[in-house]
Amino acid sequence: MTRYAIDPARNVLVALWSTGIGDTTTLVADLPEMEDIGNVRHLAAQLTRLSEICWRSYTHPASAADQHGPHSIGWRRQQERDAFAGVLPTLIAAHRTSVRPAATQVGRAAHAVAMALHTLGVPGLATHITTDVAAELAAIEQAELGDLSDRAEQAVALSREDASxxxxxxxxxxxxxxxxxxxxxxxxxxxxxxxxxxxxxxxxxxxxxxxxxxxxxxxxxxxxxxxxxxxxxxxxxxxxxxxxxxxxxxxxxxxxxxxxxxxxxxxxRGITDIHERVIAAQDLLSKADADHPDLGLEPNTIFVPxxxxxxxxxxxxxxxxxxxxxxxxxxxxxxxxxxxxxxxxxxxxxxxxxxxxxxxxxxxx
Incomplete structure (x- = not known):
């Protein structure tokens, strides 16, 4: 996912992501001079959140879900992926406070970015943000097609439920x-x-x-x-x-x-695996206690991964x-x-x- 941050030295908003070996960054927008940068930080946080939720449609595709009926996990995942189409229109309408939050996480995250832009009220900033978010969505779509070049390279740092x-x-x-x-x-x-x-x-x-x-x-x-x-x-x-x-x-x-x-x-997912892990931990504790009774080991001291x-x-x-x-x-x-x-x-x-x-x-x- 892409993380957004403020560079106070240059007074700019930047986007950065992992490349598998190190990170890379790109300029998103110049920022106006302001005494309180709290609202700009809030915008950066909401943009990061939007990226995180959108990339989840890549790491957790509907096709990898076990269930695909109405209101199933697969159905909900597809709803989130379909919500990509409404992200840019939501940001473009950032000046309209009457826009209703959507039912999907993607839609709500986009609405939160729009509201942060509305609060800032900086002329031209919404255009730069919309352009960058468009590039982010395009990178996700590119990764879904198996092309991890350019901005889509951040997918190499993620874990997907399916393998191409x-x-x-x-x-x-x-x-x-x-x-x-x-x-x-x-x-x-x-x-x-x-x-x-x-x-x-x-x-x-x-x-x-x-x-x-x-x-x-x-x-x-x-x-x-x-x-x-x-x-x-x-x-x-x-x-x-x-x-x-x-x-x-x-x-x-x-x-x-x-x-x-x-x-x-x-x-x-299921209890068999964790049950076996608990039994193994108990056996380990019993053996350690028998070999080293002076340690006074207690069950609550054992961590079970x-x-x-x-x-x-x-x-x-x-x-x-x-x-x-x-x-x-x-x-x-x-x-x-x-x-x-x-x-x-x-x-x-x-x-x-x-x-x-x-x-x-x-x-x-």
Missing amino acids: PLHISQADALLRAQPFGCPELLTQIDPAAASVAAAHWYHAAVTVAARHTGLHQVHVVASAEQHSKPLALESLTEITAVITSGGRPRHVVMPLIRNALHVADGHL LTPLDPARPAPDLLDNLLHGIHTCWQVYQDGQTEEGRDELLQQFLGELRQEALDHTDRLL
């Missing part, structure tokens, strides 16, 4: 060229789609490392624990288990991302885990190797990895 087959194929091609990842994977590909492709390549890397070392896949995956985030092992283990049993990368990656998005919204991914950025977080996992597989593969001959061994690993991924490319899409 085109982006999965593009991510697969990038990983074939550079299996450890590359900047293009982080800045040009939707991270959910990139995670699907990376899961395919991670499983191939686990298979190659296990075959070369004679270790079981479980031990190869577990080696990531000592180098990674505490919860990364859980997602990597689940992905490996599902693909090994014949599942497709998409069928394990997307539920992980969707469940984390539900947690971010304050919801738990609701998801193995960062709810604020589940798709980029999972992609980070998978790329780290591929690199860890290489470390396992060359464990104990001296510096001499390591480059040759790396090429051997990459060759086997590419062949393994190619042999099972049918499961990718």
